[in-house]
Amino acid sequence: MTATPPQPRVNWQAATITGTDAENARTRTLQLQVPGWPGHQAGQHVDVRLTAENGYQATRAYSLAGAPGEDPALTVVRAEGGEVSPYLVDVIQTGDQVELRGPIGGYFVWKPGPRRRPVLLLAGGSGVVPLRAMLRHRARLGDDTPMRLLYSVRSPEQVIYRRELAGQADRVSLLYTRTTPPGWPRPPARLDHTALAGQAWPPEQAPLAYVCGPTTFVEHAAGLLTDLGYTPADVRTERYG
């Protein structure tokens, strides 16, 4: 594909909340309606700007949760003591407005390519959001690119998109780091070489990897991939703190 990607929309646009879905006790997906939404690529995000009555503004970046072709949606996890996420998870309602800038980002994006290089998605916590957009994109297209998601999460209560991911058990593996569901075959453990080697496409297949999560997770996982023989330039990373 040599087509130039669409130019990002760099002006702030009003967006209206059209629906909300609780994903778990601290996570909510917001459906948005944006006039003239140009469509987005899997993995892109938007900047969200909130303006208070007194003019105070706060801006944060959030990954787009849906696949290209779907309306924009954001999945937000409440950061305790935060300024923006508690508002988006607990306060904002259908009909309320925010401002958006985007879709933006051209590095941490995936679309099917002519070589069908296998794709390994590595998520830490809410880093699953842009990777879910990639999985959905592939599924909606009926594309046959080999793709696997390894999702590292502290406990069953913190899993996002539980039902959707459970429906793709052949390509999604959960790795619990603190507590597991009853009867889970693997004790809670951090992602390690063995767990990764059991899931990762071999380097000989020229795989691409997308790693998203907290900085410590991304550094750790990207290091393990390099140890497995992945080419650093084929390991794309997104850290969110």
Next chain:
Amino acid sequence: MAVISRGFTGRGQTSNRLPPGQTLTTGFPVLTAGPTPHVSTADWNFTLLTETGTEHTWTWTELRDLPQDSPHTDIHCVTGWSKFDTDWQGVSLDILLAEVETNAQFAQAYCHGGYTTNLPLADLRGGQAWIAHTFDGAPLPAEHGGPARLLVPHLYFWKSAKWVQGIRLLEHDQPGFWERAGYHNYGDPWREQRYWND
């Protein structure tokens, strides 16, 4: 016409003690453009470097043995928040500057981690500036610039350099990190001097 997000307050409220364009916060946001250095008080010292190359350095113990001030002040961040009634302890720059001979007109604070900020030397005199080591009765945490930061509360708070290591006294003004990047060279919140050409 901005879009108002109903019910979003940003923890804030308004007041006539606020400079233009500011909103009040009760928190103490942590802002930093680089890694947070962790400097032990055993290794800490503070240097005044004059325009003739003379250095005067204080160790942590020497600084703590000087007369201490307890400024009570409002602070104003260029990103739009202000915080009222903050309590600090530290040493007035008047006391430190009394130890050096200088004809400099300008000053540039330099810090662990490489941050710099500049201001007229006059703004460090007259009971307007401190090397602060205590906030709210407790040692200043590293995230807020501890062991010690410059405190110049009459200017936007980026001038109150965290992890301060020393101050160069200069004949010619030398813009610091954010001043070079495009913030205002002086940064008076009451004149809303945010950007370089405000």
Next chain:
Amino acid sequence: MPPIDGNAAAGTLAAFFGRDMTAAHGLCAACDQHAPLAEALLYGPAAGTALHCRTCGNLLMTMIEAPGGIIGAMPGLTRLDTRPAGGV
């Protein structure tokens, strides 16, 4: 807070350059390493956006979002290349 990365600056970069810049490769003026801006170190929140070289920590670029526009500086970038790299 640990540093995040240049992906989080995508919006400010796009507003400044009018196109995506996270995939653009920059050459660090201090260490001569080149890397996508998405891989740059980003500490924050801060009074502006400051991107640092992931290899040597050198300050690559700053951006300040002001009403009506963006004030940018690139004290540590000797080259920016927006040609696409690698295929899928």
